[in-house]
Amino acid sequence: MRAGVTTSLAGDFMLAVYLDGQGRVPTYRTGLDFGLSGAMLMQLALDGLVRTVDGHLVAVGAAQPRDRVLADVFVRIQSSRKLRTVSQWVRILSGSAHKRLAAALIAERVLVRTPWRLPLPTEAARRYDILCGEQYGAAVRSLRSGADDRSVALAALATACGVASRDREGSECETMVRSLSPTCTQILTAVAACVWPVALCSWD
Numbered sequence: 046m047r048a049g050v051t052t053s054l055a056g057d058f059m060l061a062v063y064l065d066g067q068g069r070v071p072t073y074r075t076g077l078d079f080g081l082s083g084a085m086l087m088q089l090a091l092d093g094l095v096r097t098v099d100g101h102l103v104a105v106g107a108a109q110p111r112d113r114v115l116a117d118v119f120v121r122i123q124s125s126r127k128l129r130t131v132s133q134w135v136r137i138l139s140g141s142a143h144k145r146l147a148a149a150l151i152a153e154r155v156l157v158r159t160p161w162r163l164p165l166p167t168e169a170a171r172r173y174d175i176l177c178g179e180q181y182g183a184a185v186r187s188l189r190s191g192a193d194d195r196s197v198a199l200a201a202l203a204t205a206c207g208v209a210s211r212d213r214e215g216s217e218c219e220t221m222v223r224s225l226s227p228t229c230t231q232i233l234t235a236v237a238a239c240v241w242p243v244a245l246c247s248w249d
Contacts (some may be wrong), residue, residue, distance in 0.1 A: 052155065052180060053112050054091070054195055055084035055242050059146050060155070060175070060184040062203045068156065068173035070143075075239030077145040080206040082138035083148060083236035086131070087198045090228040094119055097228045114149050139239070147173070153178050197202040197222065198229060205237040 052060065061153065063077050064070060086102065089095040096105055104123035109116045118138060127136070150156040156173040175181050187196040188203060201222045222230065 050194060052150065052153075052184065053085070053144055054088040054198060055081055055114070055142070055194075056150055056155070057199055058084040058189055059150065059185040059200055060181050061188040061199070062206070062208055063143070063174075064173065066175075066181075068159070070172045074208045075235075076236075077208075078139040078142055079135055079236050079239040080202050080208075081142035082135050083202055083232050084199070085115060085133060085138060085142065085146075085204070086232050087202065087229050088112075088115055089119055089122075089232045090226060090232060091194055091198065093124060095228065095233050097131060100130050100231070102134050102228075103133050112146050112149075117145075131230070131231050134236055135235045135239050136234070194225060194229075197225060198233075201225070201233050202236060205233050206240050 058080055063081060069228065084118075090132045092110065094105055094108070094110065095102055097103075102122060104119060109119055120239075122134065141166065151158060151173075155175070157176055159172065159174050188199050190196045191200060222233065225233075
């Protein structure tokens with residue numbers, strides 16, 4: 046990966062939350078696919094490319110993101126013939142989010158795909174090796190820092206998916222989230238609403 050290149054918010058979520066520190070994808074990952082799709086939408090919102098109108102997510106302007114995955118998502122929203130709510134987009138995009146983001150990180154030489162290893166472990170299976178430890182470390186620091194809207198969004202998404210940071214009190218998280226735009230807040234609410242039924246089913 047070239048020096049100075051950074052991942053998107055969704056890329057950071059995948060490195061710091063979706064994968065464990067060894068590049069494994071937990072077989073039990075309640076709601077994290079919704080976190081990935083929410084992160085893509087929040088990146089577009091932070092960049093001023095989407096906003097909510099009466100609960101529906103709409104594209105703003107014609108400029109496209111430089112990131113290919115985000116550009117595809119933006120075009121999909123922009124060209125949709127039907128207005129969809131934030132929750133609908135979170136669900137729609139979640140199905141392909143892992144595959145598309147992994148492909149992008151592999152192309153940028155942040156990750157490399159590794160074969161399944163037998164016998165498979167009970168808790169998690171190795172999927173990737175992390176090639177760029179510096180990028181992984183930056184994503185983890187961003188998750189914990191709360192220094193800007195991007196890191197606040199990352200931590201809030203993790204919390205919405207039930208992976209709350211141990212370094213921060215709940216009241217502090219709420220204060221930080223209030224600093225985000227209304228569109229980002231609605232995306233967070235949608236992610237949490239999508240995750241909750243999945244979490245309930247996992248308790249049965």
